[in-house]
Amino acid sequence: MKVFVTGGAGYIGSHTLVQLLAAGHEVCVFDNFANSSPVALDRVRQLTNRDMGLVEADIRDADALRNAVTTFAPDAVVHFAGLKAVGESSDLPLLYYQTNVSGTMNLLAAMDAAGCKRIVFSSSATVYGEAHYLPFDEDHPIAPANPYGRTKAMAEGVIADWAKATPDASAVLLRYFNPVGAHESGRIGEDPQGIPNNLMPFIAQVAVGRREKLAIFGADYDTRDGTGERDYIHVVDLAAAHLAAIDYSARACGCEAINVGTGTGITVKELVAAYERACGHAIAVEIAPRRPGDVASSYARTDKARERLGWTAKLNVEAMCADSWKWQSENPEGYAWPPEG
Ligand code: NAD
Ligand code: WQD
Numbered sequence: 001m002k003v004f005v006t007g008g009a010g011y012i013g014s015h016t017l018v019q020l021l022a023a024g025h026e027v028c029v030f031d032n033f034a035n036s037s038p039v040a041l042d043r044v045r046q047l048t049n050r051d052m053g054l055v056e057a058d059i060r061d062a063d064a065l066r067n068a069v070t071t072f073a074p075d076a077v078v079h080f081a082g083l084k085a086v087g088e089s090s091d092l093p094l095l096y097y098q099t100n101v102s103g104t105m106n107l108l109a110a111m112d113a114a115g116c117k118r119i120v121f122s123s124s125a126t127v128y129g130e131a132h133y134l135p136f137d138e139d140h141p142i143a144p145a146n147p148y149g150r151t152k153a154m155a156e157g158v159i160a161d162w163a164k165a166t167p168d169a170s171a172v173l174l175r176y177f178n179p180v181g182a183h184e185s186g187r188i189g190e191d192p193q194g195i196p197n198n199l200m201p202f203i204a205q206v207a208v209g210r211r212e213k214l215a216i217f218g219a220d221y222d223t224r225d226g227t228g229e230r231d232y233i234h235v236v237d238l239a240a241a242h243l244a245a246i247d248y249s250a251r252a253c254g255c256e257a258i259n260v261g262t263g264t265g266i267t268v269k270e271l272v273a274a275y276e277r278a279c280g281h282a283i284a285v286e287i288a289p290r291r292p293g294d295v296a297s298s299y300a301r302t303d304k305a306r307e308r309l310g311w312t313a314k315l316n317v318e319a320m321c322a323d324s325w326k327w328q329s330e331n332p333e334g335y336a337w338p339p340e341g
Pocket of ligand 1: 178
């Protein structure tokens with residue numbers, strides 16, 4: 001099958017490419033490297049011994065996107081490209097709407113031009129906002145609490161309307177919970193620019209000595225140990241969910257949102273303890289004030305992914321930490337891009 005992958009050089013995209021190429025699919029990546037490195041694609045080539053097409057361009061450039069999609073003529077599209085920093089989205093909202101919403105509209109128009117009717121979209125559990133009940137199921141009200149979350153909710157709406165108006169179209173909106181970990185080879189992984197916003201890469205950088213200590217944002221939540229509880233999902237499991245969603249899109253029409261998580265919540269303190277076991281030494285922490293906008297708990301109801309996609313998470317928190325540590329300890333500066341100097 002021919003699969004067009006926007007944002008394929010990124011964290012989740014690169015792990016998905018490994019599985020797509022290993023399964024024998026023909027792949028074309030469309031990425032402007034706004035938040036990733038071409039080195040990640042080289043590593044994917046080395047891991048799989050396979051090559052992929054690459055178009056280096058911006059999804060806001062409708063002409064470039066249409067040319068790329070019509071030239072490749074894909075059977076299906078996986079749409080990872082986008083901006084994902086919650087704090088930055090409040091400072092630069094138009095950049096986020098242009099990239100995540102207009103970029104998605106450009107992609108659907110390009111698919112129309114190429115006659116492609118199947119899309120798997122990177123959505124986020126952040127679309128749910130504050131929990132009315134837990135676990136979150138896919139019918140939970142949508143009420144994102146920041147511009148980033150609103151771009152994802154809007155893009156979901158655009159894709160749903162496109163699917164309704166396009167005969168035989170199939171769209172799968174994957175709502176990821178908290179992706180973590182790395183490929184077991186240690187060759188690809190998460191490589192945030194600057195100070196990490198997210199917990200796992202921050203812990204990893206403390207563990208490897210790049211940062212002094214982790215600030216735990218709040219120890220007075222209504223959880224087992226007072227720290228925030230999240231549904232961490234191994235990126236290799238998440239990648240597998242994309243392949244299952246591509247298959248599903250061949251046998252289902254319409255548009256469906258599907259949670260991708262393990263269904264189990266893990267607290268900040270529990271994740272730190274698991275990481276200490278993985279790296280073999282203590283991680284320095286301090287208790288800090290709550291981070292504005294954070295919720296106490298978030299975890300997924302996972303029945304729909306099992307029923308529709310035949311997919312469930314297989315890798316536990318020990319594997320998430322062990323694989324993150326292998327990546328971080330063997331690549332302490334990540335992909336080391338852009339070159340220092
Ligand atoms: P990432 O930043 O590593 O990957 C995104 C990729 O898109 C990068 O390679 C980047 O260069 C590319 N990109 C960004 N803007 C672009 C543009 N204008 N044109 C072309 N390419 C562009 O992020 P990720 O963690 O791999 O996330 C992938 C997708 O999943 C994103 O849409 C993100 O919003 C979504 N998501 C991520 C998480 C998470 O915690 N990582 C959770 C839920 C949803
Ligand atoms: C997890 C827990 C923090 C950092 C974010 C986005 C969401 C999605 C996934 C894209 C919380 C605590 C964190 C730190 C800490 N991304 N924490 N110290 O906030 O659940 O979700 O990433 O779609 O949209 O909002 O993930 O990793 O930032 O935080 O104590 O230095 O770790 O308070 O309890 P979050 P996170």
